[in-house]
Amino acid sequence: MREGAFCQIGRMHADRRLLGLLPPxxxxxxxxxxxxxxxxxxxxxxxxxxxxxxxxxxxxxxxxxxxxxxxxxxxxxxxxxxxxxxxxxxxxxxxxxxxxxxxxxxxxxxxxxxxxxxxxxxxxxxxxxxxxxxxxxxxxxxxxxxxxxxxxxxxxxxxxxxxxxxxxxxxxxxxxxxxxxxxxxxxxxxxxxxxxxxxxxxxxxxxxxxxxxxxxxxxxxxxxxxxxxxxxxxxxxxxxxxxxxxxxxxxxxxxxxxxxxxxxxxxxxxxxxxxxxxxxxxxxxxxxxxxxxxxxxxxxxxxxxxxxxxxxxxxxxxxxxxxxxxxxxxxxxxxxxxxxxxxxDAPDAIGDRPGAVPLPAPREVRLEDVTVRYGEKEALRGVSLCFRMGETVALVGESGAGKSTIAHLLLRFVDPTEGRVTFDGRDIREGTLASLRSHVGYVPQETVLFAGDARINLCCGAEIPMERLREAARAANAEPVIEALGGYEADLAEGGRNLSGGERQRVGVARALARDARILVLDEPTSALDAENDALLQEAFARALGGDRIGVLITHRLRSVQGVDRVVVLEAGRVVEEGTPAELIARGGRFARMLALESRSDENPAAA
Incomplete structure (x- = not known):
């Protein structure tokens, strides 16, 4: 009886919603x-x-x-x-x-x-x-x-x-x-x-x-x-x-x-x-x-x-x-x-709060006692961090340590369960999503490219002058890749199938730089690249990071962090170490042990 009643309610609800499509x-x-x-x-x-x-x-x-x-x-x-x-x-x-x-x-x-x-x-x-x-x-x-x-x-x-x-x-x-x-x-x-x-x-x-x-x-x-x-x-x-x-x-x-x-x-x-x-x-x-x-x-x-x-x-x-x-x-x-x-009827994505205002480009970004939970699972627990303009911070740790969750917080793909994220002291939830994300250039582990020409992929829906696109491509060592395809109007296959993994990553870095964003987030950008492409991307990062940008480098390849200003070591959603690479090596803690293990693996791949 109850099942029949629920079926009847479901039918009426669906019918009303279908009829709601007709008034226009x-x-x-x-x-x-x-x-x-x-x-x-x-x-x-x-x-x-x-x-x-x-x-x-x-x-x-x-x-x-x-x-x-x-x-x-x-x-x-x-x-x-x-x-x-x-x-x-x-x-x-x-x-x-x-x-x-x-x-x-x-x-x-x-x-x-x-x-x-x-x-x-x-x-x-x-x-x-x-x-x-x-x-x-x-x-x-x-x-x-x-x-x-x-x-x-x-x-x-x-x-x-x-x-x-x-x-x-x-x-x-x-x-x-x-x-x-x-x-x-x-x-x-x-x-x-x-x-x-x-x-x-x-x-x-x-x-x-x-x-x-x-x-x-x-x-x-x-x-x-x-x-x-x-x-x-x-x-x-x-x-x-x-x-x-x-x-x-x-x-x-x-x-x-x-x-x-x-x-x-x-x-x-x-x-x-x-x-x-x-x-x-x-x-x-x-x-x-x-x-x-x-x-x-x-x-x-x-x-x-x-x-x-x-x-x-x-x-x-x-x-x-x-x-x-x-x-x-x-x-x-x-x-x-x-x-x-x-x-x-799927849940809404995070949106603008009532009264949200545009956020200016920040000089300082802070995570203040941030905890993030997905259901009963904690991705971050009581994390406090500071990212300053002109500084590059590397986030390192094992898979599942919470590194990518921090990147998602900066983009507001997720909001803190407890604590807050601030731009120059202002909670980013008070700002509009459009203004927040306009200040963040994001390069994921595997760059996603769309069917269309190189210019469409670099602009990603924004109106960006051609000269800035060329500057971004040169800075990311991506211009030779684009020219080899036939120029900025040449079509890329869906998913970038006509490019190698390293070439796709360089185009992805160029896309992030073309936005001229204050914050540059690099999420495991070189994890699956060969030595040559790794070197080209490291060179691009050196040009892109620092200056008037806030750099966030997420990586498990510790040799990539030697030139950063600070290293944050995460474990099970908590910060366990923080300091310059030299300080952490001298301390002989978690970072030093991870670096030593990676060095032994590089010297003896068969043993690894």
Whole structure:
């Protein structure tokens, strides 16, 4: 009982959010609804004319339109219809057909455009949420699975949404028009037709709930297939190098077989659903027609009324069938919408506080008794540090010691759980994110490059003069790399696949320098480079650091820290040593032991 209640609440919530996408298109939707009403009126005219036309053709004479319809038509047309049945029927049929055709075309164009544009806006909102959402939330999910929300899930929302909207507007309008025809003939026939329509909805809810669950499973399975394919393409060389092609192929086949199993279940439910709706509808309509036939034999109804009712009943079949299938389409729509809204409901990334102001470039950055927790795990505990302009500070320690967390604090990828980070004594949470990050140039361990030319990658969305780009590239020893590609307008492959690791890192350093940022954070920038590229980057760092910059070098290669002003040794999220390289070596503590171990490893790699 509780599960059913929660399902009902979930359906209502998803439906409200889907409807919330439509108000910006209200004018177009209103015109589409008008077109749907006109198209339904044309269909109703077909049914209404069936009985009187048949009677007039069999018995001869004029066409009796009835007082209601005669009151709506010009007197000249009424006179023409009264004189000539052969002229009246073709004219009315052509008029009804033209009205229905034009109105249907207008409805399809207007409503389809509204749904497609609403789905497009949802796609943009999901992309923006992925762009601005909490990195921790999204990093815990496979990128291929998240990309499927923008791709296949939105496509399902668009396709199923169009079908649902068409059914709820055009098909419902047709049913209403045909029921009005039935009412104009005999209210008892109308009651019979309504009973038939109501009967088609009895099993719909159970089928819809089952199809919605299956639809969510199907979309999740599609996301897993996207993830498997993305992993294969991204790590293709590793797969070949380790001979794991058969394993990866087997994993993909398992994921594909799971998807096929879900689709088989979906097909079984749908195969049972549609015929059941059809049989129920036909049984009900047949019973109503049989009852009407007895009424004719008893003299309670004229034959032409039964013919009109039969025509309306037969025309009800198609829209009622579509309405009967509405549960399937709603299930697919809600399943895809749930996955889209899951992304939109993801936790917010750190944002500007109310009243945030631009931060000036700092001369001093401090961490004051900072603790950072991820759940129950402490990444930093009671850390206090100072970074001054013109000074380069190296953060060293084993993996997981908290070095990169300090970099993330400076960029406000994360905020302190306790304590604060300040620029010249001011808590950085009081400033805008845009101003804060404009003062930080960040070079991660593995530089990420985007598809596009070198200039786009160096600017990274900012407007930077060409001369400054060239200066940054020269300072980072990246200009020879760019010139070898064909210049700043030459395209880089996605991810920088046409560059070596060292060349990518030099382009990444140039990107950080092009921002002319006061703080330069280098997070393990040379950890995977050969000696030549390491030397080129060390030379670039020597030019970039110092002066009017605050340099933060995160590294586990201790030979890289000989020229820095201070070394901070972190262990298990705490500062255990701090001082100049010479002071720490003389002290013989943790740093000295790490340096000695690294030196022995360099002298005897085989032993290491």
């Amino acid at each position: 298109h209200r004018f177009r939707i209103a015109l589409a609804l008008l077109c749907a009403a006109l198209a339904a009126a044309g269909m109703g005219a077909y049914a209404f004319l069936a009985g009187p036309a048949a009677r007039a053709l069999i018995q001869g004479g004029s066409l009796d339109l009835g007082p209601a319809l005669e009151g709506l038509l010009p007197e000249g047309l009424v006179e023409v219809f009264s004189r000539s049945i052969l002229g009246a029927i073709p004219m009315l049929l052509v008029a009804a057909a033209a009205l229905r055709a034009l109105a249907s075309a207008g409805f399809n164009i207007l409503m389809s455009h509204a749904v497609v544009e609403a789905a497009g806006e949802l796609r943009v909102r999901i992309f923006d949420r992925l762009l601005h959402g909490d990195p921790a939330f999204f990093s815990a999910r496979a990128s291929g699975e998240l990309v499927s929300r923008i791709g296949s899930d939105i496509a399902t929302v668009e396709q199923s949404g169009q079908q649902v909207v068409v059914t709820l507007t055009r098909d419902v309008a047709q049913v209403v028009a045909l029921l009005v025809v039935c009412a104009s003939i005999d209210l008892r026939l109308l009651a019979a037709a309504i009973a038939v329509a109501a009967a088609t909805f009895v099993p719909t809810r159970r089928f819809a709930d089952a199809l919605r669950r299956i639809g969510k499973e199907q979309l999740a399975a599609l996301g897993e297939i996207s993830r498997q394919a993305e992993q294969m393409l991204r790590n293709h060389r590793i797969i070949l190098a380790y001979g794991s092609e058969a394993y990866r192929s087997r994993r993909f086949e398992e994921a594909n077989e799971k998807l096929l199993g879900i689709m088989r279940r979906s097909l079984l439910w749908r195969a049972a659903y549609t015929p059941l709706m059809e049989v129920m509808g036909v049984i009900g309509l047949a019973a109503a027609i049989a009852w009407a036939g007895r009424s004719v034999l008893s003299g309670a109804l004229p034959p032409e009324s039964v013919l009109s009712f039969a025509a309306a009943a037969l025309m009800l079949y198609q829209p009622l069938k579509a309405i009967g299938n509405l549960g399937q389409q709603l299930a697919h729509l809600r399943a895809a919408a749930d996955r889209c809204f899951e992304v939109l």
